[in-house]
Amino acid sequence: MTTSSAYNLSQLEWKSFFKLHNLSENLVPYWTDGLYKNRSLWKEHISPAQIDLIQNHYQLNLPVISKILESNDGTYKFQVRFHDGLEVESVLIPFHKKYTICLSTQVGCAMNCSFCFTGTQGLKRNLEAGEIVGQYLLLKNWLLTKNPNSLLPSIVFMGQGEPLHNFNQVKKAIEIINDPKLIGVGKRQMTLSTVGYLPGMQSLKEIPQINFALSLHSPFDDERQLLIPVNQRYPIDEVLKKFDDLTFLKRQFLTIEYLLIKNFNMTEKHAEALQAKFYNKKIIINLIPFNPFPGTKWERPNLDEIENFKNLLVEKKLRVMVRRTKGDDILAACGQLKINPMVKNL
Numbered sequence: 572m573t574t575s576s577a578y579n580l581s582q583l584e585w586k587s588f589f590k591l592h593n594l595s596e597n598l599v600p601y602w603t604d605g606l607y608k609n610r611s612l613w614k615e616h617i618s619p620a621q622i623d624l625i626q627n628h629y630q631l632n633l634p635v636i637s638k639i640l641e642s643n644d645g646t647y648k649f650q651v652r653f654h655d656g657l658e659v660e661s662v663l664i665p666f667h668k669k670y671t672i673c674l675s676t677q678v679g680c681a682m683n684c685s686f687c688f689t690g691t692q693g694l695k696r697n698l699e700a701g702e703i704v705g706q707y708l709l710l711k712n713w714l715l716t717k718n719p720n721s722l723l724p725s726i727v728f729m730g731q732g733e734p735l736h737n738f739n740q741v742k743k744a745i746e747i748i749n750d751p752k753l754i755g756v757g758k759r760q761m762t763l764s765t766v767g768y769l770p771g772m773q774s775l776k777e778i779p780q781i782n783f784a785l786s787l788h789s790p791f792d793d794e795r796q797l798l799i800p801v802n803q804r805y806p807i808d809e810v811l812k813k814f815d816d817l818t819f820l821k822r823q824f825l826t827i828e829y830l831l832i833k834n835f836n837m838t839e840k841h842a843e844a845l846q847a848k849f850y851n852k853k854i855i856i857n858l859i860p861f862n863p864f865p866g867t868k869w870e871r872p873n874l875d876e877i878e879n880f881k882n883l884l885v886e887k888k889l890r891v892m893v894r895r896t897k898g899d900d901i902l903a904a905c906g907q908l909k910i911n912p913m914v915k916n917l
């Protein structure tokens with residue numbers, strides 16, 4: 572039985588498939604409408620024999636939701652299971668009557684960041700484009716069932732995995748999700764977050780219109796590599812140079828993600844170094860109070876310490892905002908995603 576997902580294919584690839592199998596290319600829009608919107612749409616145009624033929628080559632099922640946790644702030648964390656039994660977590664985050672879906676791009680992660688729960692589980696495998704698209708469809712469909720008037724959720728590639736470590740599949744997922752004939756999420760509604768995995772950054776120009784986020788967390792290499800070990804191979808200035816080489820379009824941003832860790836990266840010296848790197852650049856610094864998880868050595872600062880560091884940056888004329896932590900009571904906040912093997916699945 573095939574395990575390759577039908578959600579791996581772009582419109583163009585469906586056209587080639589239909590041609591190769593002597594099916595009329597005119598059927599492709601009916602086929603993809605049924606696949607992405609409602610399968611009852613196949614009734615009039617796609618015969619059961621044609622569906623069988625396609626099913627011999629592609630798996631038509633979406634991954635399954637094996638567990639849902641609800642936070643008391645309205646965030647939902649989903650455990651999503653793939654055909655081989657492996658699972659990732661995807662998160663639905665409410666924000667001013669809209670929603671954002673945080674997607675995973677790998678099962679586990681190879682980057683081993685010390686502030687991140689996912690990093691402690693190592694890399695199990697890359698996700699295919701169809702598995703990334705599948706997470707989006709599952710959560711979007713779930714949301715629409717609950718609230719039919721919801722707008723199409725935005726996307727952050729900030730779940731489990733380093734997206735640029737799985738560049739080709741992530742790029743393809745972006746193209747499929749962006750295609751108005753398939754799903755139609757605008758590129759400005761997508762943000763890809765990276766720790767600065769330089770080999771993957773060589774290809775950033777191939778996905779030119781989405782927003783980017785860089786997990787910086789310290790302006791100093793020696794300190795940053797305590798948090799992000801790949802910094803030893805890919806130092807900060809080389810990573811920033813890659814973003815400098817990109818041409819940013821209107822309403823396109825680079826966000827600098829900065830975890831606030833008590834007694835570690837929140838001094839005047841840090842604020843000065845951030846000013847030296849980012850003054851007058853088209854960036855926003857997003858301050859994220861550290862989300863504790865079991866076994867971590869890092870601590871979360873208190874509200875006064877957070878406010879104090881924010882003010883230091885504002886005084887230095889940097890654009891800055893403090894991210895309100897969402898879903899930390901269910902370990903759905905940034906850096907907290909990890910499948911708990913002790914949790915019983917549905």
Ligand code: SF4
Binds near residue numbers: 682687730
């Ligand atoms: S922060 Fe991102 S890149 Fe680092 S270990 Fe966690 S998932 Fe991987």
